Amino acid sequence: MTESRVANFGAGPSALPESVLTEAAQGLLNFNNTGIGIAEISHRSKEFGAYIKDFEEIIREQLDVPSTHSILFVQGGGTGQFSAVVLNLLARHRLLHPDLPYDQRIMDYVVTGSWSKAAADEARRLSAGKAMLNIAADARGHSADGKSFDNIPPHSAYKFSADPALIYYCENETVNGVQFAHEDGAPTAFPFHLLPKNTLLPLVADYSSSFMSRPIPRLADHAIVYAGAQKNVGPAGLTILIVRNDCIVDVDAAARLGAVPVPIGMAYAPYAKNDSMPNTPPVLAVYISGLVMKRNQELGGVAYYEAVNRRKQEKVYEVVKEGEAKGVLRGKVKEGSGSWMNIVFGVVGDGAEGRFLAGAEKKGMKGLKGHRSVGGIRVSLYNAVTEEQTDELVAYIKEFIAEEAAKPAAVPAVET
Template structure:
């Protein structure tokens, strides 16, 4: 096999070589059936057992409590921008049938491009009004700035902003942490979190307090086409009953209750992405699970942020995010000087490092350090950045 590039892309992102090699065998013969994974019936006993094992791998490694169900669906994180609104509004309608749409509130915390898009979708769908509970650019909002509604249908945040490189800290003492302490402590909270670009990279703080956690697979887990949703049992509601009370009808394939009742097999799922995700998470388990990757990802991020700071001091680089608020997964920065960014990218490509160009909406550089990026590959990027600093310092 020809030497593979180091893929620092934000998604679809790098996958472990060993997993890809194993998956090629499964394309021809899935678990000795003589039928490839892309061909086999999703109702077969072999595939249904594989889905059950995938759920177990997630539940065990993330310590998902029995109060929450793990669902597999399609549509990516963007599909969940719609699904969570419709399902959580249906739940709220059943709890509070007499409220008008203007009295029904959804709280959104805006920290970057994806949470902004999620809020825009909530406004588009209607059924309730959007309250921006906190908002900031290039940082997590200060705890003092949060203004939560008294009884919202949902409280939405994006744990890691892939485009902008901003991430909530998982250290509760950090000013960049999610302010759970500002919320009521004696009730089931309607917290919804987009974990698409950090899922399985480290532990999820107060997972049990979340109503819904979702993640597109194409960052740390597998190929595009699979979405993982962790839903608390009280959010599996009768959406048709809610619609009779005036809630926006929920498409059947977006209903959390439908997915749960059918063990995520209501319709044909993304069999190949599910298969590769299972292989990735088996490998994760063998390496030590989320704890292993948390330690590894901390080291990788520290190394890149350290050389970024060196570049800032020399006037070569400029970070885009407030210190202490930066993502472990997506590190964003600018290369200063006319033509310097193109020069940086060309030099990286020559060394086999690809997909470092920032998102088209913000430009600059973005190094995505997902689980499949090794410490050795990260060290290669750090070495190149240090060489670039030396070559471009007067």
């Protein structure tokens, strides 16, 4: 590793493979032997056109995306999609059911953390007077203290509508460290079996912080899966969408029937018609993300990352348990609901969190401070965080536990 680089456990933007960065530095000067750098070349050039096509093909192959779905590259991040999914799917619903009164045009939201809550808030804001929100489940009602996002709710908690305009969930809650299990039928898996039947479901999943870290369960049953690139795939600026073709609709025809008008940069159809380039795409972010995906493919693709990521998270959860047993650490998420990508825990004792972070920093491990709304520590284990770096972190946590456990107990011990 380049001498000055550290182990980056940050939640995003986050670590990228060093070999990709070295290659990208070359591309900045000369993209694919064109003599023009990637940040300077026209997105209409045949070289960039071929590159973005290849990138799309790798994603399709890696995730086994069916031909019923298009892959789109847009800008605006996850937050842009909080709005875009609502506007495009309300337009679709209007075309399907032009005359429904607003209180029968329902959007189902599953709220398991701060990102799905933010998405639900945006849906409420955009749809005022045009549609109603149904919170199909809210994890806070099932938490230890009645107000924290520390769990995936039990299947008995979900109340889906009969024919909603959209059904929304966030697969991995980056801030809270809560993730749906991906084994079909697990008590904390997404309850696909409870969804309404006999219809092309408008099921939307935010995969921003788990995209490409393991396969997507029941991908073909989704209307839209989207992800900002800046965790597992590349730099910020690129958002990747997998959209079922019946959800790419004529938003102007829907607006004529009374749907909320869709800003042109947020409508899916122009992206689908123009190979994701109705306007200038984020060329540099597409390039670096493409390099990451090519490397992934050489390593064995999403199956390879699933195996490595499984081991990485097992090791960290195990050491957190050891710390809990010794009264030094405290897990913040219920068993079975813990994320593979973002592991959050508290450090018990006066000033202990500061000592933990300072000790990690000394060893060249950064980005471990938890989100301000949750506190404590957050370890993000995205694809580019290596198993060796994870092992070094685990060794450090073990050392820390031993040191803290040897101290005379401060009374009363409180979590910082």
